[in-house]
Amino acid sequence: MPTNATTRPGRPPAVVLLSGGLDSATALACCLRDGLEAHALAIDYGQRHRRELDAARDVAVAAGARSFRVVTLDLRAVGGSALTDSIDVPKSDAGAPVDAGIPVTYVPARNLTFLSIALGLAEVLGARAIYLGVNAVDYSGYPDCRPEFIAAFEQVARLATKAAVEGDPVEVRAPLIDLTKADIIRLGASLGVDYSLTHSCYDPDDSGRACGRCDSCRLRAAGFRDAGVPDPTRYAPGARA
Amino acid sequence: MPTNATTRPGRPPAVVLLSGGLDSATALACCLRDGLEAHALAIDYGQRHRRELDAARDVAVAAGARSFRVVTLDLRAVGGSALTDSIDVPKSDAGAPVDAGIPVTYVPARNLTFLSIALGLAEVLGARAIYLGVNAVDYSGYPDCRPEFIAAFEQVARLATKAAVEGDPVEVRAPLIDLTKADIIRLGASLGVDYSLTHSCYDPDDSGRACGRCDSCRLRAAGFRDAGVPDPTRYAPGARA
Numbered sequence: 001m002p003t004n005a006t007t008r009p010g011r012p013p014a015v016v017l018l019s020g021g022l023d024s025a026t027a028l029a030c031c032l033r034d035g036l037e038a039h040a041l042a043i044d045y046g047q048r049h050r051r052e053l054d055a056a057r058d059v060a061v062a063a064g065a066r067s068f069r070v071v072t073l074d075l076r077a078v079g080g081s082a083l084t085d086s087i088d089v090p091k092s093d094a095g096a097p098v099d100a101g102i103p104v105t106y107v108p109a110r111n112l113t114f115l116s117i118a119l120g121l122a123e124v125l126g127a128r129a130i131y132l133g134v135n136a137v138d139y140s141g142y143p144d145c146r147p148e149f150i151a152a153f154e155q156v157a158r159l160a161t162k163a164a165v166e167g168d169p170v171e172v173r174a175p176l177i178d179l180t181k182a183d184i185i186r187l188g189a190s191l192g193v194d195y196s197l198t199h200s201c202y203d204p205d206d207s208g209r210a211c212g213r214c215d216s217c218r219l220r221a222a223g224f225r226d227a228g229v230p231d232p233t234r235y236a237p238g239a240r241a
Numbered sequence: 242m243p244t245n246a247t248t249r250p251g252r253p254p255a256v257v258l259l260s261g262g263l264d265s266a267t268a269l270a271c272c273l274r275d276g277l278e279a280h281a282l283a284i285d286y287g288q289r290h291r292r293e294l295d296a297a298r299d300v301a302v303a304a305g306a307r308s309f310r311v312v313t314l315d316l317r318a319v320g321g322s323a324l325t326d327s328i329d330v331p332k333s334d335a336g337a338p339v340d341a342g343i344p345v346t347y348v349p350a351r352n353l354t355f356l357s358i359a360l361g362l363a364e365v366l367g368a369r370a371i372y373l374g375v376n377a378v379d380y381s382g383y384p385d386c387r388p389e390f391i392a393a394f395e396q397v398a399r400l401a402t403k404a405a406v407e408g409d410p411v412e413v414r415a416p417l418i419d420l421t422k423a424d425i426i427r428l429g430a431s432l433g434v435d436y437s438l439t440h441s442c443y444d445p446d447d448s449g450r451a452c453g454r455c456d457s458c459r460l461r462a463a464g465f466r467d468a469g470v471p472d473p474t475r476y477a478p479g480a481r482a
Contacts, residue, residue, distance in 0.1 A: 074313035078362045108361030112401040116357045120349030121319045143406040152397035159390040160353040162382075 011037040014129040014173075015118045016065070018042050020055030022198045022220060023133035023176055026188035028063050030175040031131045033191055038065040038131075041121055043114050044072045045107050051208045055199035062194050071117055075107060111144035115153050115172065122170050123161045135176045135184065138219060150174050181223030189229045196232035205236040212239030252278040255370040255414075256363045257306070258355055259283050261296030263439045263461060264374035264417055267429035269304050271416040272372045274432055279306040279372075282362055284355050285313045286348050292449045296440035303435050312358055316348060352385035356394050356413065363411050364402045376417045376425065379460060391415050422464030430470045437473035446477040453480030 014036040016028045031038045040060035042053055053070060060068040107113065111134060118130045134145040143149060150172050158169045176184050188195065200220045201210035210217050212235045224231035255277040257269045272279045281301035283294055294311060301309040348354065352375065359371045375386040384390060391413050399410045417425050429436065441461045442451035451458050453476045465472035 069318035071318050072313065072315035073358075074315075075358070075361070077310035077312050078358070078365055108364040109357055109398075109401050110361075112397065113354070113357040113361060116350055116354040117314075117316070117319070120316070120351075120354060123349040124319055141403075143403055144401045146400070149397070149400040152393075152400050156353060156390070156393035156397045157350075159387070159393050160350050160385045162384055165384040 011035065012129075013037045013039055013066070013125045013127040014131060015122045015125065015127050016040050016131040017114055017118050017133070018056040018060060018068075019133070020052035020059065020199045021133070022181075022188070022195060022200055022223075023135055023184060024056075025059045025063070025133075025193050025195065025198045026184050026191070027131045027133035027173075027175060028059065028065065029188055029191035029193045030173070031129075032063060034173075036129060038063070039121065039125055039127065040065040040068045041118055042068070042070045043117065044070050045075055048202070049199070049204055049208075051199050051204055054208075055197060058197040059194075062197055069121070071121075073107075073113070073117070078108065109144070111142075111149070112153065115157075119157050119160065119170060123163055126163070126168075128168060128170055130170060130172050132172060132174050133176055134174050135181075136178060137180050145177070147174075147177060150177070180226070181219055182226035185223045185227040185229050189227070194232075195224075196234070200233075207234075207236075209234045209236040210239060211236060252276065253370075254278045254280055254307070254366045254368040255372060256359045256366065256368050257281050257372040258359050258374070259297040259301060259309075260374070261293035261300065261440045262374070263422075263429070263436060263441055263464075264376055264425060265297075266300045266304070266374075266434050266436065266439045267425050267432070268372045268374035268414075268416060269300065269306065270429055270432035270434045271414070272370075273304060275414075277370060279304070280362065280366055280368065281306040281309045282359055283309070283311045284358065285311050286316055289443070290440070290445055290449075292440050292445055295449075296438060299438040300435075303438055310362070312362075314348075314354070314358070319349065350385070352383075352390070353394065356398075360398050360401065360411060364404055367404070367409075369409060369411055371411060371413050373413060373415050374417055375415050376420065376422075378419065378421050386418070388415075388418060391418070421467070422460055423467035426464045426468040426470050430468070435473075436465075437475070441474075448475075448477075450475045450477040451480060452477060 014031050016031050016038050018024045018028060018040045028038055042056040044053060057068055122130055136145050139145040154172050158164045164170060200216045202214040202216050203211040210233050221231060255272050257272050257279050259265045259281045269279055283297040285294055298309055363371055377386050380386040395413050399405045405411060441457045443455040443457050444452040451474050462472060
């Protein structure tokens with residue numbers, strides 16, 4: 001294993017994709033449990049709430065990640081607002097939004113793009129593992145949360161970088177892929193994850209407190225209930241947690 | 242083939258990755274030759290010379306691309322300057338550059354990352370093809386310029402998006418992959434590519450004129466010579482073209 005300025009002898013580095021949510025915080029804990037040196041990576045794609053990136057940083061710091069990075073990926077030109085880009089589109093009629101229904105925060109081919117960026121960081125760090133908090137139970141409708149997708153990514157990753165081609169392939173670890181939300185919370189609680197730092201709500205108040213009503217809040221609250229773990233989420237006054 | 246606001250009936254849309262260089266301009270011409278509606282995509286990753294993005298736009302406009310988009314991917318946090326990010330790294334000693342030798346414009350896992358973003362645009366547009374100007378002859382040392390890499394990307398792409406999983410896979414076309422630089426220039430010339438708009442030089446002067454001395458200029462000039470095609474490059478005064 002190559003070493004560099006950020007690698008302590010004896011603990012191989014790994015990249016962890018962090019979103020600020022509960023799942024990726026648990027994936028980070030799994031990385032540390034596995035004896036690796038965690039390098040957290042968050043992607044700033046214009047999240048609706050900056051709170052998510054703050055949460056990702058807080059989670060990385062609290063868990064003892066070796067580093068925390070934010071890579072900016074501005075997909076506004078893809079999401080339907082090529083018009084507002086500083087470089088004009090060539091045809092007058094091509095400036096119309098592709099589909100006005102696509103929100104600017106939608107990330108098409110999301111896990112593939114995020115994993116590709118993570119693979120780049122892995123190459124720079126000499127890391128052989130990427131941890132990803134995807135889950136096939138709650139997100140069964142998302143093709144890029146399935147084990148087949150992960151395996152195919154590992155295959156393309158083996159061919160994408162010089163290090164991999166030379167026999168240093170990168171493994172993608174998705175330790176939560178078969179777990180329910182309650183299983184994930186139980187696992188994370190056993191590993192000491194501070195879930196009070198994570199953020200799931202789609203509609204937080206100005207202080208970052210959860211609404212308790214959106215789909216994400218409901219799934220999260222039910223997970224804590226089913227896991228028998230106290231829910232540390234800060235809910236807004238009047239929220240039905 | 243699904244249609245949307247930017248699709249003219251009868252001409253299926255395709256995404257073309259444009260860098261502003263000679264190869265991708267030729268790939269764009271191949272896309273149009275193949276009867277597709279070209280949607281050009283450039284990635285702003287902090288190129289050393291903004292001239293490259295200007296060239297990409299000029300090439301797209303001149304060729305008659307249906308749209309031109311720039312997606313910003315700011316990898317400074319990966320390339321070694323996590324320090325300068327607005328979000329602090331968690332440990333005081335982790336702020337040191339990962340490797341001071343990695344320039345900020347280096348894009349690790351470059352073709353994989355760019356193709357992932359292109360796949361996202363293809364999904365948004367309902368496009369089934371992505372054109373890529375990679376070339377295995379001049380870039381034989383780059384694993385992600387080889388046919389095996391392209392095939393593996395198509396495989397992961399088949400599993401990455403809902404449209405693909407439902408039977409609408411995206412094909413990656415690399416029409417230059419087996420061509421020499423002279424072959425590419427001959428092909429492009431036969432398709433009417435205006436190479437005067439493309440930019441290859443690593444060290445242009447303030448007016449964007451080529452130095453004639455860097456590796457990229459030499460490869461390009463030799464290509465025109467070998468192809469027997471007049472070299473339209475604007476060289477700086479005193480450049481040895």
